[in-house]
Amino acid sequence: MGGYFDTELRLDVKPARVTEIRRLRHILTHQRGELRTAELRKKFGADPDTAWVSHQAALSAEVVTQILDDLGDVVRQADSAAWAR
DSSP states (O other), X not given: OOOHHHHTSOOOSOOHHHHXXXXXXXXXXXXTTBOOSHHHHHHHSBOTTSSOBOSBOOOOHHXXXXXXXXXXXXXXXXXXXXXXX
């Protein structure tokens, strides 16, 4: 079942990276950043400067900037495709 972007614009606005970012947003919003599983702690709680893994999501300025850049790439693609119609 495709949506407007899939069928009309032939554009994937939900690539794996966006799904991952949305998952992190869900954790931050609805779980107050609590990483409840080992998988989530490994993915979002690892501190690159130490071997310690947190039970809270760790977001550095670099991580946030990368997230915004990744989302911006998808938005620019969708914007270009929409305006081309």
